[in-house]
Amino acid sequence: MLKYQQTATEIEAYIERHALQQGDKLPVLDQLIRQFEVSKTTMTKALELLERKGIIFQVRGSGIFVRKTNRKGYIELFSTQGFKQNLVAHDIQSNVLSFELIPCPETIAENLGTTPGDMVYFVKRIRYIDGNIMCLEESYYRQAIVPYLNREIVEQSIFEYLETALGLNIGFSDMYMHVGKLPETIAEHLELEAGDPALTVETIFHLTNGRPFDYSVITYHYEHSQFVVQANGLYL
Amino acid sequence: MLKYQQTATEIEAYIERHALQQGDKLPVLDQLIRQFEVSKTTMTKALELLERKGIIFQVRGSGIFVRKTNRKGYIELFSTQGFKQNLVAHDIQSNVLSFELIPCPETIAENLGTTPGDMVYFVKRIRYIDGNIMCLEESYYRQAIVPYLNREIVEQSIFEYLETALGLNIGFSDMYMHVGKLPETIAEHLELEAGDPALTVETIFHLTNGRPFDYSVITYHYEHSQFVVQANGLYL
């Protein structure tokens, strides 16, 4: 683990240990540098990381403060590593409906930047959050990048396996979201009625080297899913 | 404008000028440094900024590459500065339904971190994208921070006014999203039926100094809005 990541983790622990709340002030930069025995660059990068994660915010001339969202039970949508919940870890379970190795359909191939017919693992599963149906997920993994998957892995966390066992470096993702009415075929999986509202999120996941390896379509159960996003301003 | 921001802008222009496409390689770091005549730190920060904006991605040992989303017509949800579209600017219009200065309701006060009764500007407007109804927006601005607003400003871009005319520094925001069925009262504004699906996004906007100044609830028209998010991985 990199030093600035390690430092960030330690600062998180510090915040937790001292039970700091929204708006509370951390020690000043110089003090943090001395306290955690790192260089200014490293501390600055650690703080920047925490800022991007929505843990703190920095105010020039004033100090470094704790930033916390006060609402519970919201899912963090944009942590590239699957589902990560707001502080409290929820219980995530999966029910695998389909698992097969197939030639890539044309529309999927476009999104994965490959040719139709290239072999892909297709995974279809229902995901539960604290015992409730959260979403239906349909994913396609390029076998050229993910050489092996099995039903056992797919029942657990796929991304965990990709990172830990296969050593893949997951980089960035493009997500496309829209809201619509549930078709009958999907509604029955979510135990909802056709025509009920639903959020659909298509995501194309890339490795750090830019190669797309996973295309997934997730349809969320509107009663059992709500999301929080902590955004940081970008200049124009 | 800061040097690294300026540099980032120039690199964007470079990409545009050379019509670089998804996956195309930029000059190597050293070359960029010489070409744009900045230090390594500045160039690194500029590139990091472009990476966060989803314009490029960097691969150690390999190079710097252009990252582009290929789908058009999607709204970028998370550019703190109101609505910014994917490359092509859309035509955004507003129809102001209400505009008044009122004592802050209790539930709003909680979100704005103020006391009930504190004066706030309440703005309710329909927003159109390319002539279609995009959403209904209800916003509350703390008068303590936004001393003056008028109907004319509210018909245009409020954030533009806050930044340019008032010189406010908009920092970060917390967004809460959920999907549900439209109630009759909102449906009629969007020219939809009660029970139709809708995405609702509550956002609390903060200044760079951490003070919340705007609480807004936006309900999107499900047929005229779809979103793109370019996410970058965060470590665990």
Next chain:
DNA sequence: TATTGTAATTGTACATGTACAATTAATCAA
């Protein structure tokens, strides 16, 4: 009391330099 000016505090921008890790290309061995 209110306001203005000023100095201390504190984080950010930026430069320079060293070391290193991941990738890619070239080389060599089988």
Next chain:
DNA sequence: TTGATTAATTGTACATGTACAATTACAATA
């Protein structure tokens, strides 16, 4: 030709140091 090894390329981590801008606190002034 294939596979392993090596070397060159290229971006990232990290250290140190200077200058500066935004904030805050406090003193001076009206």
